[in-house]
Amino acid sequence: MTVYFKQVTISNLDIIQQKVLNILNREINSHSHTHVYYPDNDREYLEIPELVEELKKLGFDQHIFSTGIFVVAPGMPAPIHHDVGYKYSFNLPIQGCENTEVNFFNSTKPPEERRTVDSGKRFYYYDPAYCTQTASCNMSSPYILNTSEPHNIVNLNPAGSKLRITLLLRLNEELGDLF
Amino acid sequence: MNYINYVDFPPVPENLLLSPEEILALPRIPSVTNKDFFQLRPANDDLINWCWENITGVPFKFRAQYQIIGYGIPIHRDQALPNGEPRTLAFNYLLDCGGSNVATRIHDDDYTIVETEIIKPLRWHSIKVDMLHSVVGLVPGRFRIALSLAPTGI
Numbered sequence: 001m002t003v004y005f006k007q008v009t010i011s012n013l014d015i016i017q018q019k020v021l022n023i024l025n026r027e028i029n030s031h032s033h034t035h036v037y038y039p040d041n042d043r044e045y046l047e048i049p050e051l052v053e054e055l056k057k058l059g060f061d062q063h064i065f066s067t068g069i070f071v072v073a074p075g076m077p078a079p080i081h082h083d084v085g086y087k088y089s090f091n092l093p094i095q096g097c098e099n100t101e102v103n104f105f106n107s108t109k110p111p112e113e114r115r116t117v118d119s120g121k122r123f124y125y126y127d128p129a130y131c132t133q134t135a136s137c138n139m140s141s142p143y144i145l146n147t148s149e150p151h152n153i154v155n156l157n158p159a160g161s162k163l164r165i166t167l168l169l170r171l172n173e174e175l176g177d178l179f
Numbered sequence: 180m181n182y183i184n185y186v187d188f189p190p191v192p193e194n195l196l197l198s199p200e201e202i203l204a205l206p207r208i209p210s211v212t213n214k215d216f217f218q219l220r221p222a223n224d225d226l227i228n229w230c231w232e233n234i235t236g237v238p239f240k241f242r243a244q245y246q247i248i249g250y251g252i253p254i255h256r257d258q259a260l261p262n263g264e265p266r267t268l269a270f271n272y273l274l275d276c277g278g279s280n281v282a283t284r285i286h287d288d289d290y291t292i293v294e295t296e297i298i299k300p301l302r303w304h305s306i307k308v309d310m311l312h313s314v315v316g317l318v319p320g321r322f323r324i325a326l327s328l329a330p331t332g333i
Contacts, residue, residue, distance in 0.1 A: 006290075008290060009289070056315070057290075057292070058253070058254050058290055058313075059251060059252065059253045059254040059284070059313030059314070059315050060253050060254070062216070062250045062251050062253075063216070063251075063253040171253065172214060172216070172253065173253055173255060174211055174212035174214065174217075175211055175212060175217060175252065175253070175255045175257070175258070176211070176255040176256045176257045176258045176308075177255065177256045177258065178254065178255060178256070178311070179256075
């Protein structure tokens, strides 16, 4: 049976959230649309002491090879896709994650290769007409997600709500399985 | 229950082992990752044959090889064997610990640490690798080098 995600309990999440927001608000002026933001200098995020401490507990502190910020506006679901280049992502809720979901799917149609508008990163897009939802988790707490499986993010909050922001820590994890 | 245990295999004769510098100079052989934090190097025939002749009690067909770890191993559960069965045990013999406080840790399914062991060098030991496990505390720039009995021919 495919396992898609694992909830992870960490300490000091509220402090980490505030410190991430402090950096994020300084780096970019506004986020108004759904996009993944890849900071030029992700060390600043990865050197937040409370985050470092939690990553050390998991043995991940030296094994994060890429960091992103996923901003999802209320309303329209993000496209169903799978990520490329890694299997696991450790995602932390930063803001507005209540009443939002990460949904996982099976697809009967192969995906199409596409690139993100903002960063040009490659991903694989799935046509929702050929997808069946198989699992779902809310992102009000940190999760390790198997992002090599088809998935999307839905922000069910009403228009005008806070943007949903998550910190994405891509794990350099090739030795085996995390679930 | 201990998930990391010393096992009663005979110590490897020193003359069969290469120095850490000589091991690091050997060519890499394929492993589950091409990243530098986990590398394999071939053992020579004399060492492989010694292991086959002198080590009994390993519950799988094995081949000896050198394992090199740089800056630690993240939490993971070992990949299944080529025949699809889970890999339950690893058998290693540390030649260079990579530091005096390098810890091998076993985690439960919620990633909570349930066992921590600073494994002694030159002692055969087993690790239950179908449990989540990690290695932390390497001195930056140093490698942790072990002779490892890897499953083969299944």
